[in-house]
Amino acid sequence: MSIVGMDAEIPTGRIVVVIDVIRAFTTAAVAFERGVTEIACAPSADVGRGLRGLYPDRLLIGEVNGLKPADFDFGNSPFEMSTARLDGRRLIQATSNGTLGLSRCPNPAALLAVSALNVGAAARWIDSNHADTPYTIICTGRTTEDWVCARYLADLLDGSAPRRADLVTGIMDGAAEHARHYARLPASERPDTSRDLSFCCDVDRSAFAMVGEVRKDHVVLTRVPC
Template sequence: MSIVGMDAEVPAGTVVIVIDVIRAFTTAAVAFERGATDIVCAASVEAGRDLRRLHPDRLLIGETGGLKPADFDFGNSPFEMSTARLDGRRFIQATSNGTRGLVRHPSPAALLAVSARNVGATARWIGKHHAMTPCMLVCTGETAEDRACATYLDDLLRGAEPRREDLIAGIMDGAAEHARGYARQPAAERVDLSRDLPFCCDVDRSAFAMVGEIRQDHVVLARVPC
């Protein structure tokens, strides 16, 4: 089992677990909790727009530079998802790291999206379906939260009992890194994570894995109870 960055080469036939805690796959998990039926993950904002033109009934969610594009229905925000009526709706999601990282793996044994919110369910799904298959944990960001989630999941898969407090501390460290980066941006380009962080830190709230089905130019995530 290996923890790698988004640009690492991942061998075919590996279980690929793509991690984005702040905020793409926390947003996706909350959307599923609120009744979304599936989420098409696009490699870029433009690819998301192209898919929306093909499927105008789908809601388009995501970000560029952390902020919601004007023509998107929602930003990359679990808080926004938590206040929306989403029962039966289908989504297209396009983000700078999470969805872009998800579509980079054409030949995995299985492909999963994970955040702290569904990390335990993800471990259970892998243990049930791919216990003997090599795994690669892909951190799509360079800040502390994705590495903390990967370490926590790695421990679960190895049969250890990691501490939630350590994972939450790693997420908060990552949020502080994001905040320092945004503070250097012009005011109009800064992202306020304060309403999203409680959702990002809510470990194991979602009792489902998010399993990807690979299509020609995108990945469709489905909610799989565990």
């Protein structure tokens, strides 16, 4: 087992878990809850735009520097997903950290996207399908929330019983770090995550793993109940 950042070299043949709590994979989990059937995760906004050119019926969601580009249908927001009509739709998601992190894993034994919403389901999926396979957890952000979520997942996989309250505290500490960074930016460049944080802290509300299939220039996530 290893917990690493985005700059680490990822060995092939391992289970790779990519974590982005604030906000990419919280947004993805809520989208699946709303009836989305699959999410094509692009490593950049331009790749996402190219995919939408190929599949114009799909909604394009995500962010650049935390903000929704003008030509995207939705931002990187679980709150937005929670009120959108998405049943039966397919999405394309492009974010600065989470979807980029998925693209760094060309040959995994299995690939999962995780936030606090589905961390327990991810652990159950790994235990059921790859209990004896080594795994690497990638924290896509530098702030506290992804690393706390990674340790929480590692404890679950080791058979421990980590405290949800500690995970929530870590997520809120990470949100405070984000807020301090945003405060240094001009007002027009500050992402507003205030309506998203309650979703990001809702540990284990989603009873499914988000399992990735590596394609040529993106990763397709599907929902697998656990």
